Structure formats: structure tokens, C-alpha cells
Amino acid sequence: MRKVNQHCEVRESPIHGKGLFARRAIRAGTRIVEYVGELISKEESTQRGLALMEQAQRTGGASVYIFELNDNHDLDGNFEWNPARLCNHSCDPNCEVVNEDDRLFMYALRDISKSEELSFDYGYDIAHFLDHPCRCGSASCAGYIVRADQRSKLKRRLQRRSNGKSLIARKKPR
Numbered sequence: 001m002r003k004v005n006q007h008c009e010v011r012e013s014p015i016h017g018k019g020l021f022a023r024r025a026i027r028a029g030t031r032i033v034e035y036v037g038e039l040i041s042k043e044e045s046t047q048r049g050l051a052l053m054e055q056a057q058r059t060g061g062a063s064v065y066i067f068e069l070n071d072n073h074d075l076d077g078n079f080e081w082n083p084a085r086l087c088n089h090s091c092d093p094n095c096e097v098v099n100e101d102d103r104l105f106m107y108a109l110r111d112i113s114k115s116e117e118l119s120f121d122y123g124y125d126i127a128h129f130l131d132h133p134c135r136c137g138s139a140s141c142a143g144y145i146v147r148a149d150q151r152s153k154l155k156r157r158l159q160r161r162s163n164g165k166s167l168i169a170r171k172k173p174r
């Protein structure tokens, strides 16, 4: 394990790869860690998003660490020095990432027990959900990493799919 700060540390995760875990009980509303990264233009962000999508199609998986920051910039957090990137997605998360004056902070959504894995909703768009299966294990898991307000849509698509109809006409960049 590797200590990130007083609140959390990195450990092997049952969800996926490495994850962030509470080092001690964390109260709802606590600011846990900043999500840091490289400030990039929207154009650069699109390029990187495309590259990640190609990688996902080649290898069957790729994680997206890019957050929308404001109208002009996004933040790419895919760096060793950003331990918050290791925080896994959950369909029933205990944390959320909040944009405060163009800085991103992870807050506890509820009281979290010591050793609990931290998670937030990655908020991925439904457009390429097949690239991002979800193994969060929560009772409400949608099966894929898709943001909360699109999960009923996802359910309908999966139903249609199981009826043998085509799923998505064409993938497009994020």
C-alpha cells in the first residue's frame, strides 16, 4: 500500500487494478484529495480522447482520465503524480469530484468507514459504453460505466441488444 495523504492510500482493488482506500473513517463532506493533472486545450483533449478510443478498441480497454474543466480547457489526470486517478468508478459511489474555480477536488458523499474503497461516478457518456464494462459490484451496478442520468437509457439499449438488434451505429469521439 502507498499513503496518499491522511485520508487515503493506494491498495489493490477488487474492482479493478489499484484503487484508493480510506486510511481512517471519513465524514461526509470531507475534502479527500485533489485530482491534479495537465491543463490541456479542448483540441488537445479531443486528440487524446481519440487516441484512447483507438487504444480501447485495440486492447479491449483504456481508461479515460480527462475531466472537463471549463469552456477552454480540460484536465488530463493520467500521470503517476496524480494518485486520485486510481480511484475507481462505482455505480453507487461514496465520493464525488467537484470543480472549484477550475480545480478538481474529491469529496466524501457520505460517511466512509476505514478501509472502504473510495469511488466516484466517472460520468462517461453512453456513446461508447461497450469499451467500459463495470465491475463495481454494487447492487445497482449498470454493468457498464455510464453516468447516472443515462443508465435507464443504457438499460433499454441492453434490452434491445438482447433482442438481437444492432446496438450503436457508429462510435464517435468523446
Ligand SMILES: [Zn+2]
Binding pocket: 090, 091, 092, 134, 135, 136, 137, 138, 140, 141, 142, 143, 144
Ligand atoms: Zn457498476
